[in-house]
Amino acid sequence: MADKPDNRSLEEVRADIDAIDQEIQQLINRRARCAQRVADIKLAEVQAAQAAGQGEAEVVYYRPEREAQVLRRIIDRNTGPLAGETVAHIFREVMSACLALEKPLQVAYLGPEGTFTQAAALKHFGHAAICVPQGTIDNVFAQVESGECNYGVVPVENSTEGMVSHTLDSFMDSSLKISGEVEMPITHHLLAAEHTGLDGIQRICAHQQALAQCRNWLDQHCPGIERQAVSSNGEAARIAASTPGVAAIAGDIAAELYGLEKQAQHIEDYADNTTRFLVIGREEVPPSGCDKTSIIVSSRNKPGALFLLLDPFRKAGVSLTRIDTRPSRTEKWAYVFFIEFEGHLQDEKIAGIVAELEEQSILLKPLGSYPQAVM
Numbered sequence: 001m002a003d004k005p006d007n008r009s010l011e012e013v014r015a016d017i018d019a020i021d022q023e024i025q026q027l028i029n030r031r032a033r034c035a036q037r038v039a040d041i042k043l044a045e046v047q048a049a050q051a052a053g054q055g056e057a058e059v060v061y062y063r064p065e066r067e068a069q070v071l072r073r074i075i076d077r078n079t080g081p082l083a084g085e086t087v088a089h090i091f092r093e094v095m096s097a098c099l100a101l102e103k104p105l106q107v108a109y110l111g112p113e114g115t116f117t118q119a120a121a122l123k124h125f126g127h128a129a130i131c132v133p134q135g136t137i138d139n140v141f142a143q144v145e146s147g148e149c150n151y152g153v154v155p156v157e158n159s160t161e162g163m164v165s166h167t168l169d170s171f172m173d174s175s176l177k178i179s180g181e182v183e184m185p186i187t188h189h190l191l192a193a194e195h196t197g198l199d200g201i202q203r204i205c206a207h208q209q210a211l212a213q214c215r216n217w218l219d220q221h222c223p224g225i226e227r228q229a230v231s232s233n234g235e236a237a238r239i240a241a242s243t244p245g246v247a248a249i250a251g252d253i254a255a256e257l258y259g260l261e262k263q264a265q266h267i268e269d270y271a272d273n274t275t276r277f278l279v280i281g282r283e284e285v286p287p288s289g290c291d292k293t294s295i296i297v298s299s300r301n302k303p304g305a306l307f308l309l310l311d312p313f314r315k316a317g318v319s320l321t322r323i324d325t326r327p328s329r330t331e332k333w334a335y336v337f338f339i340e341f342e343g344h345l346q347d348e349k350i351a352g353i354v355a356e357l358e359e360q361s362i363l364l365k366p367l368g369s370y371p372q373a374v375m
């Protein structure tokens with residue numbers, strides 16, 4: 001059946017919009033009161049456990065598995081005209097604001113301000129979270145380990161350049177768990193002070209990953225210009241803003257934050273350049289129904305060792321989403337594998353695989369099960 005023609009005048013449509021906005025606002029506040037009630041229940045549960053002498057568990061208001069389920073359902077049932085992802089982003093902010101009524105989350109991220117890691121933190125936790133920049137990946141881990149921050153966000157893998165090895169190394173020494181993943185499409189620009197122009201650039205600063213991701217473009221358009229690797233693209237943008245003749249490779253946030261002009265846009269060599277970030281926390285996350293698990297495993301140095309590590313996955317029909325190897329720092333010439341796969345450590349099938357791997361390996365460290373990225 002065709003829709004009835006919409007004969008409303010401009011004034012009538014605007015009156016409708018005003019009435020709808022009022023209703024949405026009331027509903028959002030009603031939702032917020034529900035979230036407050038949930039928080040009261042969680043607090044009462046922890047207090048009751050403490051009174052019964054059962055440890056000193058802290059109240060964990062944030063529930064990543066529940067948030068992932070809410071967002072997935074929103075995308076699944078969406079009928080448009082707005083895109084599912086668009087509506088999910090709006091609800092991401094609604095949940096973020098509801099949660100902050102109790103206490104805004106403190107989230108450490110690999111800074112400085114203006115990095116893609118900051119954008120990833122905001123995408124995952126929403127804008128009500130208090131995001132705190134850290135100078136190094138180690139500091140992000142330390143902030144979460146000490147309880148200074150609730151969660152941390154670190155880059156782990158880029159689709160052009162592979163793993164961020166430092167993040168993997170940090171996991172080896174840490175007791176923190178992975179509680180989520182964030183995927184960000186990465187777009188790089190060549191940024192410099194206004195009116196610099198390609199001819200006015202003597203040096204290009206960026207994080208080594210960004211330099212690598214734009215290598216072909218730079219070879220073609222900026223041959224002979226010095227390239228300098230610095231600690232982050234945000235830092236590169238800061239340098240470019242204060243040093244004439246210096247350009248930075250960075251994204252839109254950095255361009256805006258440091259008032260830099262785009263000398264060239266979208267200079268990454270591969271159009272589907274994405275970076276994946278991990279969220280680290282102190283708690284294990286229950287199953288959300290669509291999860292991933294990451295483990296570190298080190299095998300005995302014998303023929304077929306890698307085959308033996310992977311065979312349990314094949315037998316159980318479980319897909320690996322990532323496998324990477326790092327030199328072990330304790331035993332010379334031993335290697336550790338960083339393996340990611342679909343499923344949750346609480347699934348029987350996954351628990352079986354892990355038990356089998358434990359027999360084959362000298363070290364097996366589960367880094368956590370967490371909801372697969374929703375947006």
Ligand SMILES: C=C(O[C@@H]1C=C(C(=O)O)C=C[C@H]1O)C(=O)O
Binds near residue numbers: 034035063066070098
């Ligand atoms: C309301 C809850 O607490 C938090 C807020 C949520 C929300 O606003 O929907 C979801 C999960 C938690 O992060 C809950 O656990 O249900």
